[in-house]
Amino acid sequence: MVKMNVKILNSAKSTIIKNAAKNLSEKSLKQKEAGYSLTELTLIVLILGIIAAIATPGWLAFTNNQRLRTSTDRIYQAMFAARRNAMRDKTAWQASFQETTNIIGQPVIRYALHKPAIVPDDLPTSSWKYLEVGIEIDDNETNDKGKYETTLRIVKPDTNTVTTNKTDPIYRALFNYKGCPVYKPTNQCTQTSIQAKGRIAIKHQNQDKPKRCVIISTLLGVVRTGKDHAKALDGKYCH
Numbered sequence: 001m002v003k004m005n006v007k008i009l010n011s012a013k014s015t016i017i018k019n020a021a022k023n024l025s026e027k028s029l030k031q032k033e034a035g036y037s038l039t040e041l042t043l044i045v046l047i048l049g050i051i052a053a054i055a056t057p058g059w060l061a062f063t064n065n066q067r068l069r070t071s072t073d074r075i076y077q078a079m080f081a082a083r084r085n086a087m088r089d090k091t092a093w094q095a096s097f098q099e100t101t102n103i104i105g106q107p108v109i110r111y112a113l114h115k116p117a118i119v120p121d122d123l124p125t126s127s128w129k130y131l132e133v134g135i136e137i138d139d140n141e142t143n144d145k146g147k148y149e150t151t152l153r154i155v156k157p158d159t160n161t162v163t164t165n166k167t168d169p170i171y172r173a174l175f176n177y178k179g180c181p182v183y184k185p186t187n188q189c190t191q192t193s194i195q196a197k198g199r200i201a202i203k204h205q206n207q208d209k210p211k212r213c214v215i216i217s218t219l220l221g222v223v224r225t226g227k228d229h230a231k232a233l234d235g236k237y238c239h
Contacts, residue, residue, distance in 0.1 A: 060206075065204075065207075067133070067134060067135060067204065068132075068203065071109070071132045071135045075111070075202070076223060076225050078097075078113060078129075079214060079223045081113055082113050082175055085113065086175040086176060090177045091177050092174060092176050093175055094174040095113055095172070095173045096112050096114065096155075097109055097110075098110055098171070099136060099137055099169075106133050107133075107136045108134075110131075111128070111129055111131070112128045114127060116160055118160075119159055120155070120158075136203065136204075136205050138201040138211055138238075143236070149236055149237065149238050150171065150199060151198045151199050152172060152198040152200050153172050153196075153198060154166065154169040155171075157170050162183070176189065179221040180196075181196040181219065182196055196216075196219070197216040198215075199236070210228045211227070211237070213225070213227070214226070226239045
């Protein structure tokens with residue numbers, strides 16, 4: 001009799017466990033089919049928002065720096081090409097750089113290669129090419145050494161003559177027929193000066209640093225790129 005009762009109890013226990021397991025399985029399946037609860041969805045959105053808030057500034061800095069590097073390379077190529085053209089054609093060539101805005105008001109630098117006999121205002125629209133959007137010339141104020149990071153000569157767009165007026169300026173890198181940086185197109189290499197070398201520094205409109213620069217570093221017209229440094233060299237931090 002006792003053995004029979006134990007057998008009945010064990011059978012009942014087994015049935016209860018099976019039914020409970022079945023109910024849990026069905027409940028879990030229904031939850032999966034129903035999707036996430038409102039609390040779970042809120043938590044997921046919150047986590048994604050936190051991740052985005054952390055990642056966005058870093059991503060923006062990365063893309064801005066990439067635009068800066070690309071623009072620096074284009075300026076370098078423009079100066080190099082102007083010097084090469086001058087030596088090829090045995091006559092002076094210049095690279096002209098001007099800040100402007102695009103159709104939605106974003107700052108952008110345009111540049112053109114041309115002979116100095118053609119003033120910038122007379123260049124056809126197709127002659128101008130553009131750097132990356134958001135890149136601007138660093139020429140508004142001096143650094144803590146009292147020096148401007150951009151020192152290329154400024155010329156008037158309607159006459160291509162040197163001026164100190166920074167209203168709608170055009171910065172010019174001028175090379176004579178031997179590839180030397182000069183003040184006037186007809187100057188010989190022996191008539192050049194240290195001031196004729198010059199440099200142009202650029203930065204992104206949303207970041208004061210880092211800066212990049214392209215430098216005419218010798219009186220023979222050697223062109224190179226530079227970047228920000230903690231210590232100044234000849235009063236310039238971009239070198």
